[in-house]
Amino acid sequence: MYDTVREVRESVASEGFDVKDSISATARDVDFVVTCLPATQHVDDTLNMEGGIFDSADKGTYICDVSTILPQASIKFA
Numbered sequence: 001m002y003d004t005v006r007e008v009r010e011s012v013a014s015e016g017f018d019v020k021d022s023i024s025a026t027a028r029d030v031d032f033v034v035t036c037l038p039a040t041q042h043v044d045d046t047l048n049m050e051g052g053i054f055d056s057a058d059k060g061t062y063i064c065d066v067s068t069i070l071p072q073a074s075i076k077f078a
Contacts, residue, residue, distance in 0.1 A: 001017050001018065001020070001026065002019070002020045002021075002025070009021075022051065023046060023051060023052055023053060023056065024051040024052070024055070024056040025056075027052075027053045027057040028056050028057070028058070030057075030058075031061065031062065032062040032063070033053055033057060033061060033062070033063045033064070034064045034065075034066060035047075035053070035063070035064070035065045035066070035067060036065075036066045036067055037065075037067040037069075038067070038068075039067075039068075039069065040067075040069040040073045042067070043065055043067050043073065044077075047077055065077065
């Protein structure tokens, strides 16, 4: 898992989660990615930025976004 907040990463790592240091490291070599972000722009950035999910995930990786975002954005990202 990955979170932008270092303290969150440290907290969940202490509970046994496999915590990564970047979105890129999190999205590589996995079968699926789940995102849960606060706004449409955050999802857009996470998917499309250099080193983001679309840039890093292997072809065929399932991506499930459970964020509260605009329906039109979900259609665009699909």
